[in-house]
Amino acid sequence: MRLTCPLCGARDRREFTYYGAEDYLNRPAPDAPPQAWDDYLHNRDNPAGVTRDLWYHDMGCSSWLLVTRNTVTHEILAVEAVADRKGGAA
Amino acid sequence: MRYSGLRVITEGLFGNKGWKPAWRDPAPKAEYDAIIIGGGGHGLSTAYYLAKNHGMTNIAVLEKGYLGSGNIGRNTTIVRANYFLPGNSEFYSHSMKLWEGLELDLNYNVMHSQRGLINLFHSDGQRDAFVRRGNSMINQGDDAILLDREGVREMLPYLDFEQTRFPIYGGLYHPRGGTARHDAVAWGYARGADRRGVDLIQNCEVTGIDIEGGRVTGVQTTRGAIKAKKVGMVVAGRSSQVAAMAGMRLPIESHILQAFVTEGLKPVIDHVVSFGMGHFYISQSDKGGLVFGGDLDFYASYASRGNLPMVEHVMEAGMTLMPMIGRAKVLRSWGGIMDMSPDGSPIIDKTHIDGLFVDCGWNYGGFKAVPASGFCMAHLMATGESHPVAARFTLNRFATGHILDEEGTGSQHNLH
């Protein structure tokens, strides 16, 4: 499996650390109800098909990447930097 | 038909023409008392114990492929009861007791072989953690022995005690740990359930779960609608998809775990050996193949296949620990789809929908749990109450913070 890091180019999967679903980007407000935190931390769509998840280029540029890919075929559809995503900055 | 050595000889003398089907191929009925979605190890054992322990025989197991087509046939066949957290400890201990009577109970030789499991440790800190575990095992009534380096050398002289990157300090020996023939477990439970009247329905994919007024009423399948007031989802590997049919979002992420088997070799590894400094565990099957595995490929996947980084890592671990296996050749690799729960422990629970139950989240340790999982799921489905040894495997424990995290890596999917 190879990911194309927006900064470093196409690299082997072993340069990256996987970090779970995109959901982790949507951190609830500190005072959000417990259910919101439970959903944020634990509950997942976990689709058999296209998903978006997080990868860390720790053997490269230390970028966190948001990868759109297919969990059945392993096809990589898009890679973008988490820091650059729309509405990303708090 | 009852199996026995005498039967094998009698049938052999008459050309093996008399063997009967191991199970029927019934057409689905319009309604059952209970339906189990999933004809894998856990689903089949659930059906078996529903029939055996609770007298529920008007039940069906619905399997979208063939019986035992999931992880029951794609694992490294290890059976152990070496957990240390209350909640896990009593459950796996119960499972071990069921394993120990399984052949006679099922009248099927699942080749449960208590050849002993040795968890190696490679630092003082690891030793202390294993001591805590071993003491938990003994407190639970199971067995554990602390081996020092020389004790390990006596049992496993072929390990590399000199050059390996992480020296072997000792091991936690679990004499009752071992292996079983994975497919036989599925077949034994299938045959046992079928003999008690359970309908095992293959090539029958569930496409919908019928819910009325917060109560489950049945399922839609590729072979028609089937009514039932109780439905159990026992589909590890596909739990999220099936639960979604009931509008549920589970605390599950699906991952690939690869395993490997070599060509047949004369006996060389007599125990189950587990490396402490990298995921690597190995045993030798009765056929002679070295059966071994490692860590998850580690990305959400339903592909049932893995990639090279983990393949190489597992082989490297093997080479640093026991370089005598270098010339064994890997014959086949495969990848199972693991239901990873946030804390690494399973879920056997009711859902918010009346009559709908879930058994999932077996992570990479579902095989050894097959007997107790079915036993407890059957108890839950029949009585509506959790069995005491599975009482902590609740769905809401993440919401409440009653985490069962044996590895201590964190109760989030991304922290394993």
Added chain:
Amino acid sequence: MRLAGKGLIDRGQPVTFTFDGSTYQGFRGDTLASALLANDVRLVGRSFKYHRPRGILTAGSEEPNAMVEILEGNQQTPNVRATVQEVFDGLAARSQNRFPSLKFDLLGINDRLSPFLSAGFYYKTFMWPRPFWEKLYEPLIRRAAGLGSLSRQHDEAQYEKAWAFCDVLVIGSGPAGLMAALTAARAGADVILAEEEARMGGRLVSDNLRVDGQPGVDWVEGTLAELRALPNVRLMTRTTVTGAYDDGTFGALERVGLHCGPAPHLPRECFWRIVAGQSVLAAGALERPLAFPDNDRPGIMLASAVRSYLHRYGVVPGHRIALIANNDAARATARDLMAAGVKVAAILDTRPDASVVEDCPVYVNAQITGTAGRLGLTSITFRHAGGSATLEVDTLAMSGGWNPTLHLTCHMNGRPLWREDIAAFVPAPDAVPRLTPAGACNGTFSTAGAFREGQDAARRALAALGRSAPDLALPQAEDAPYALAAYWETPGVEGRQWLDFANDVTTKDVKLSAQENFRSVEHMKRYTTQGMAPDQGKNSNVGALAVLADATGRGIPQTGTTTFRPPYVPTSIAAMGAGGRGAGFAPQRFLTSDQASRDRGAPMIEAGLWYRPSYFPKPGETTWLEACNRETRMLRDSVGVADVSTLGKIDIQGRDAARFLDLVYTNTFSTLPVGRVRYGLMLREDGHVLDDGTSARLGEHHFLMTTTTAAAGLVMRHLDFVHQAFCAGWDVRFTSVTESWAQFAVAGPKARDLLATLLGEMPDLPFMGVADVTLGKVRARLFRISFSGEHGYEIAIPTRFGEALFRDLVARAEILGGGPYGMEALNVLRIEKGFITHAEIHGRTTAFDIGMERMVSAKKDCIGKAAAARPGMTGPERDQLVGLKATSPMGAGAHLFTPGDRVHRETDQGYVTSVCYSPTLDAHLALAFLRNGRARHGETIRVVDHLRKIDILAEVTDPVFHDKEGVKLRA
């Protein structure tokens, strides 16, 4: 028997080898199989289950029978295919799975017992009495099973791994592969051509084929000469592509040194990771055996293998040969043999309407009903359109048609498609992204067809790469239609007809599996073990499927097929695990003081990837404990020096640095004055403790964070995530400086004196202060922090000066009555002081558990705060950090019980995490987690360590045993 003037072996280079102790001669270019056949050796192995005598079936890596052990000194390699192993001078091979000898094998008795050893018989017996399984039955089964043996010696040989990148990977070098490689190469693409065999050419060098009017071999050589001359082409022989993985990645095994005997300069094997933009699968096809009674005797071979031995090695496997086939193509075997002057007894054609025009007798509608010859074929009996007959033959060539070698197209879950016209599976289109099958592996069996598809596949690859294809004329070659009528087994006869030679699975086994309702093809495979032998079902899958389809009344497409998974050929663990041997498994990290510590005799122990000194022995000390006690007292009485550089160090800068630390730490850092250090607690988002450590404020917008050794990488990742995911707009950056600075703890009542001698002028540092200092011309940092509870400092210096500073500090300490201390003393000191490490923050610990819930600031948000507020994360039900004090040793990992309770999981009150003997207090101390422990100080608790046989009472105390008020720290 070797024929004069035939074959591509090098007759100028004879080699001598042994098999089962007998010496034979072959030639360079021979495989062990061809050389044995040349010496009229036919019996090569014994089968897996029935220990049937077996010979050589094939001429390739798919060989199911002829597996041997190759011996090298005290090392041996089991299950080596004689059909792949090349001979060299001194090669020593031994047959396997037989006792006492190949000709007389005691377990041959199994063959007589076969009625009782039918498919799955073991599931039905051996159950009673229960203990007999492990004690009797299983050991017997294990000893009988298995094939070759490992030596049990460490594999000390060299193996390598490598990467390669190319535009186009061509797998296989027959007509399709060569044409594809040539086309892509001429277009200027970077090409790798991988060929499993020692010689490129595929069937062009194993068959009597003509290309453009010249011998196929010559065309191959001409093409290879052109490819070799091109800088953009890499030709890899002896290289089997073993697996297709995601995004154009392939695994490949190169047999580097296996063909030339001990060669210290060569690795045995190299495992390649090849990354290809596009790929062409031109792996050819594998001929299928036919099932008939006793079709497994030595001397019964695949028809194409007979041709390979003839054309490539100049060997004929017998003197009187017959052929049975269900297709036209196999007749070339008979014709080629006759042309070479070998007697062909007859051609048996299973088709009723086949041509009878040949230079030897032809029987149509032929079906073999039996064969004879215990250790090698002596005769066949068959029925045919005109009756039945028996022929005295020593060799039978058979062909059941061909299976495309589509295995790689299944590796990414592609499901092959059944083609009725060729009675074979072909690859599903685009089964592997960017891979195009061509030629026989795509079901196109003529040579001209292979050239055509090879070129088309290359064109497709080039188009996808954006390159234009060169104009290249296709060579002229035979383009015969593939004429075959499916035929799988002899109907209506008794006797066992083998499908899977390697696992001894017969048509009866498959039928029994159907009878017992193991009707799914996967059930059949698993029940009978068909396809699970070393040949991975290459020889038997389709035949078994056909028999199952017939037994269940379904067609083959409805029956489905099992899938092929990597590796394509069995691949050694050593090759795929190359580099992992010994210390190669993981990086080693060394402190700058490493040599200085070793010079002092310190045993170095692993701390994660690092090596740290355990203790510094003095003359006369005989145990680690003596040294540890001395070092502990030394530090409490005078001064000690320890290398603490393994702690993670993260330099954090930016206008929002303070604000950021407030988010990742539970406590507040924005209020920390410049020049001061604060202890911080970090949670995971799930509310458990991630790590602890100190952060120093070096400037308004500049912090230096310290992490524990174990969590350094995790914390770095965590900081990057929190920043990029939640506050990417904040002005803050992180750099790991762990390896940039060496850092030493200097602690004890005389620590200040020591540093004063070093620094000349000692800065007036308050407890938890930090200052820049200079050592000569070197800028250093001085922190007044302590992990021992003593008045202490840590001094950090750029790494290159680390060793010098360590030696200097130790020398100065010794003048003051102090010296270096190791991990053991460091551990005692921190336990005495109640400081936690990852023994306590083991991943399941909350701030509440360690008594630090007040460090979770109520005034601000932080990572993990919300989850830490869940009901299960606090409260009396949880195990809380306490101290234990006893008069005899306790064991880390012991469990705690209320005295008087029965010892059981249900009464378990907690567990011990860290233990030591405290020379300071002359007591045995422990840190432990005890149910509701903070409320139980002063209680007596029972400490039970079954494994170490410890069962004592201890007093529950506060976890801080030494200088609870911190007077010494602040002194």
